[in-house]
Amino acid sequence: MRAGLYALKPWYADRLAGTRRLLAARGAAPDALTAAGVGFGALAGVALATVPAPLVATPLVAALLALRLAAANLDGALARDTGRSTRFGAVVNELGDRAAELAALAGCFALAPSWLVLLAMLAASAPSWVALAGAAAGAPRINGGPVGKTERCLLLVVLAALPAYAGPLLAVLIAGSVLTALARLRALHRNLAGATGVTGSS
Template identity: 50%
Template sequence: MRGLYALKPWYTNRLASVLRFAVARDVSPDVFTAVGVVSALGAGVAIAFGSWIIALVLLAGRLAGANLDGAVARAQGVSRPWGFVLNELGDRAGDLAMFAGLAVLAARTDSLDWGTGWVLVAAVCATLPTFASLSGAGAGAQRLNGGPFGKTERCAAVVVATVVPAWIPVISVVIVVGSLVTTALRLRSIHRVLSTAPAGPASTSAGTP
C-alpha cells in the first residue's frame, strides 16, 4: 500500500523541465533539498495564520524539492550517502515546521486546547514510520517510503486542517492512526525481508565489554 506516494513518478514528470535545467546547469541536488526545507518553513508560518492556499502552494514546493533532489542526483550520477543524510534531515525539519504551524493555529482557534494537544501527539506519531524505515535500512533492508499514510498524506491532512481549524482534533487523530498503521505495515515488510536475508555478523550495538 503506497498511498499518494504512488503519484511521485507522475509529479516528477511534471517537473521534468526543472530537472533538465538542473542537469544542464549542473545545479547541486542539495539546492533542491534546501528549497524543500525553506518551502516547509514558509508553509508552517502560513498554516499558523490559517492561510491554507499559501500553505498548499508551499507544501507542493516542499514535495517538489523532495522529489527533485533525488532525481537530480541520479541524473547527474552524484548520489552519495551524505545526500541521503541531508534529505532525511530536510524531511524531518519539514514535518516539524508543518506541525509547529498547525499547533499554533490550534492554540489560536481552539478555546479548549484539545486541538493543540492532539497536534503534538500527531507530530510524535508521524515520526514513527520514518524511524521504522531508517531502522530497517540500517539493518540492510530497502528504505521504505509511501503510505498508506506517509509524507504526502500528512501534508494533505494538514492542509485540510488549515482550511477547517475546527477539524484539527479529528484530523490529528487520523494522522495518529494512519501513522501507527503505516509503521506496523513497514515493520512487517522489513521483518519479512530481513528474516529471509543471509545471516550477517553479530551486532555490536551493545558496546564492547
C-alpha cells in the first residue's frame, strides 16, 4: 500500500543519500537523528502557535516539517547502513515519530478549540496504531494512505498559511487520518485473511 505522497519515499531517500553518507562518515547516532526530528516537530508547533504573520509562519513551518521528515527518513536508513539496527532502536524510532507529530500538532492549541486539537492528535496516531498492530500480527508494515504522515505535515503548512481556517483544516486532518486508518485496516484484513494460529493480548 503506497497510496499518497508516501510513494515518493524511494525518490526522497535517494535525494538524502549524500547527507546519509556524510552522517555515517562522521559517526552520527541514529537516535540523535530521531531526537532531532522530535525537536524539529516541536519547533514547528512553536512557530504555529507564536508567529502571527502567515507570510513568515508558512515557510518557517514548511522548513521545520521538511527537516522533521528528513530526520525520520534518515534515522532508520543510517542505522541500516552502519549496521546499528536494533529492535529497541525501532521502538525509539516509532516513539520519536509519534512525538514529533504530536509536538507539531500541539501548536494548534493556540489556533483552534482544545477538544478539536486533541481529537486531531488522536486521529493522527490511528494509522500508525493500525500499522503496528498488523506488524505485531505478522503482516508487513503498511505505510502510506490518502492522508499519511507527509500529507498531515502538508496540512499543517496550509494551516500556517491560513490560520483563520484552523478548525476546518484540522477537521480535514481528522477525517483523512481516520480514512487512512480504515484503508490500512482493510489492507491488513486482506493480507491476513486465511492466517491461523495468531493470538494476542492487550
